[in-house]
Amino acid sequence: MHLHFRGRKCIIEGHRCMSMAQIRLAYGKNLLELQYDDSYFDVLGDEKIEKPLSDIEVNQKFDNPIQSPPPEDLVNPDGKVLIVVPDATRRSASDQVVNLLVRRLIAAGVEPHKMGIIFATGIHRSVTEEEKKNLLTPFIAQRIKTFNHSAYDLMKIAGFQSKRFADFGLTKTGIRIELNRLLLDFDHVFLIGSITFHYFAGFTGGRKLICPGLASAETILQTHKLSFDCAEKDRRRGVGAGILRGNLVHETFVEIAEKVKPSFSINTIVNRTGAALEIFCGHWLISHEEACDYYLKRYVVNIEERRDFVIVSCGGFPLDLNMIQAHKALEAASYACNDGGTIVLLAECDDGLGKSDFLKWFEAANSDELADNLCENYEVNGQTAWSLLKKTERFKVKIMTELEDEICRKMRMEKIKSLDGIIPPKTKGYIMPYGAKFLVKI
Template sequence: MVLKYGSTSVPCRLPGGQLLQMKQITALQPAHQLVNEALQHPIGTPPLPGMVNAGDKVVIVTSDITRYSASEVYLPLVVDELNRCSIADENISILIALGIHRGQTAEEHRKILGPLYGRIAVYDHDCDDPEQLVDLGITDGGIPVQINRRVMAADRVIVTGTIGFHYFAGFGGGRKGLVPGVASRETCMASHFAVFNPPEIGGKHPSAVTGVLAGNPVHRNLLQAAQRVEPDFLLNTVLGPNKEIVAVFCGELEQAHLAGCELVRSLYSVPVTAAADLAIISCGGEPKDINFIQAQKALDYGCRAVKPGGTIIFLAACRDGFGYPTFFDWFRYQDLDQFEAALRANYQINGQTAHAVLARARRFRILLISEFNSEQTAAMGMEKSADLQTALAQVLPTLPSNFSSVIIPDGGTILPVVTPPTTT
């Protein structure tokens, strides 16, 4: 088989390895039909014709280049629907939900908008520009909410994106299109800080993990902050292993998102009877391994299929580097307790991600195949390998003679769940 690596692929030859991949879906409808049917049958809201009025100013929020959502497919269909409601192109704009990410290039805008590029106005959110932000007060959970001014000035707000697992918010999509998508840096940091327990307890909150929404304090913060915006309509896709649309959920922000999360859980949770000695994990290629902040999600998910102290070979090209200028600086802390103390004193989302990476590297032997050099790789607690065959040559002699292994071709999507066989 082959594993995706950046924009290329590499052969993987490991006899006996258990392949972990999503359930096969049969009888797929064409993507445009899935989108249109979801638009016509939303969950918890009327369809768009029952919500918008001729002449309304509409802002459509959509994901940046690091989170592929099939936007080039669904955005034109949403705009067509708005046009049919007597809303002209000049009254529609698209806002890229960058969160704290970098701005997009013209070519990236073209990829995101597809045939709408040059026809519909597109803007990048800037979390650090106070002129772009409107203060919406403080949530019941104590989160200060500042949101992009274009969103708040619009008559109607449509939030779009894709639903997948998220390594501490439970699931992506839904409310994340607004917070952190079009929120201030202060809102982003405050809403995410709940990943940690109170200082007298220490460590991460046990419910701030992949695939969990109930009791997840980060999810609660994000949802409460996003609801301050009072968005009118949500469109979220669920994608297959080849980035094809397999389902679309439209409607009210929370209800439609929860319905999509249930499908993701059923499709992408893969049972494993026992944790393995070795895992070979590919993020699934770009954009899931466009930078390390995106790529490490596959590591978080995949390590669940590995025994404590086991070995992971991790393929993540990361052509855009770490993904944020200060991310790598956090690895000056090599003691995890000191690292956590520094985060509590000056919380940053990317620092929390770096802490999670180092914590995993302390629990497993991780060989990283990427564009990073040996020194950068070592600072993250990992070993650099030039390619997959070299990595296998390094690790196979160290494994038990009857070692067990798993191969995860789309690690940025799949969540292994160790489920021992039941006995009678």
């Protein structure tokens, strides 16, 4: 666990005994120690120690799927199976789950050369060879052919017919659905993803493996644009963390995934190390909805008041791999902090900002100007930049990070070198060790 209480000590201050506690917070692949007064600070979202699912227990889930036959009963020996998995920015227990799934399919007569695994990168960078081994195990990475999705097609950019994407028609809102053509080369599509909160799609996993995971850059752009209301210069009403019903972004993702008709979906809930604590598998949509319901009941933290000081860790690697990913923890902390208060964000960002041109958005004088720029020339990460700038206007944001000082200043954040003395005396606040894994409600 990231969270370790190692006893308390009492320090006499006047006539009051300060009850000092210690906690370890994840920063990249390391842990940072913080001492705090637990009569002023509360910890939000303590991850319980739970035993991960064994291989036997995972196979039992496969034996009893939700409104679906077991995976091996869906295929025939002549069928071709494409397994869709997240990239390196997500932990989904894919190493365990894919290994067991592939073995079952082979036992059912599906030959390894008729299987493929594609990384649903969306507009993220490609998965490296080392990351493939970590995500799949070296055995699977060597035995099953893997593909890196790319959201860009030079032929299409040059004005020619796309060779990378297939046209699946239009959504109800008129968005052109362009998805990786590999989806047409296989008889069955299996989805594997993890469930956590997403700040405008409601939850991760499920339908997001198809869009944005395997969509073209243009389809990703247009679907993400649904999250923003240009007239209000704000996030569209009805979209947000933990919300599916009435969420236009989620509903559009579902509509697009329906075009593919995935054969099976495996939705994992993982601990901080990426091991599976629970699995909901079966019908691609129903199993995802049940997983989201389960997650919502277990990972909401109710508070009675917002406070002036919040310290938040993203939860370590890979959740703080880059700034675009780390923003999700800042979003989570914003629900617990008073306007004008201070948020301290721990985000190593070993992979930088996450997009080379991300900083250009911060040339805007304020979030309203950035919103105008965004609506004139929408880009997916521009919406993230707007959301980040909006928070640095509402709160004083201090960040412990490997990003350069000037980059932090440009994003209107103050870079700090350590947590020593970071908490002002007699200030009430919260500590959030797991960032966006929990949803704070008041």
